[in-house]
Amino acid sequence: MSTFNKAVVKQFLEAAQAGDTATTKQLLHPDVRVIEADSLPFGGIVTGFDGFSRLVRQVFTTFAETAVTVQEYLADGDSVVVLATMTGKSKASGESFRMPIAEIWRLREGRIVEIQPFYHDTQKINAMAKAP
Numbered sequence: 001m002s003t004f005n006k007a008v009v010k011q012f013l014e015a016a017q018a019g020d021t022a023t024t025k026q027l028l029h030p031d032v033r034v035i036e037a038d039s040l041p042f043g044g045i046v047t048g049f050d051g052f053s054r055l056v057r058q059v060f061t062t063f064a065e066t067a068v069t070v071q072e073y074l075a076d077g078d079s080v081v082v083l084a085t086m087t088g089k090s091k092a093s094g095e096s097f098r099m100p101i102a103e104i105w106r107l108r109e110g111r112i113v114e115i116q117p118f119y120h121d122t123q124k125i126n127a128m129a130k131a132p
Contacts, residue, residue, distance in 0.1 A: 002075035090128035
């Protein structure tokens with residue numbers, strides 16, 4: 001199961017990067033939860049595809065040229081951990097950033113039910129989002 005789940009997460013990330021909304025919607029469980037650190041400008045818990053879509057729009061409103069480059073997928077049972085590097089540019093300050101992130105993905109019956117990212121430096125994200 002873990003190999004299959006790893007493939008689902010990889011397919012989701014590739015579809016998201018390509019702007020393939022139909023595939024991302026198909027791979028997300030209708031009750032998916034995304035849990036972001038409360039301290040972030042886009043922090044909190046969002047649910048469902050609509051909540052996920054709002055969160056993505058909010059991130060892209062805050063940052064430009066955002067990309068996630070995956071270094072490794074680790075899977076066990078219904079969980080997949082993605083180790084990656086996130087890059088982008090603050091729309092407020094123009095400052096570029098590059099930081100390691102880890103994401104925990106949980107799946108049920110071949111669909112993504114939860115995503116929880118962990119950013120290496122949430123203070124830097126906040127500062128760049130709020131820069132004058």
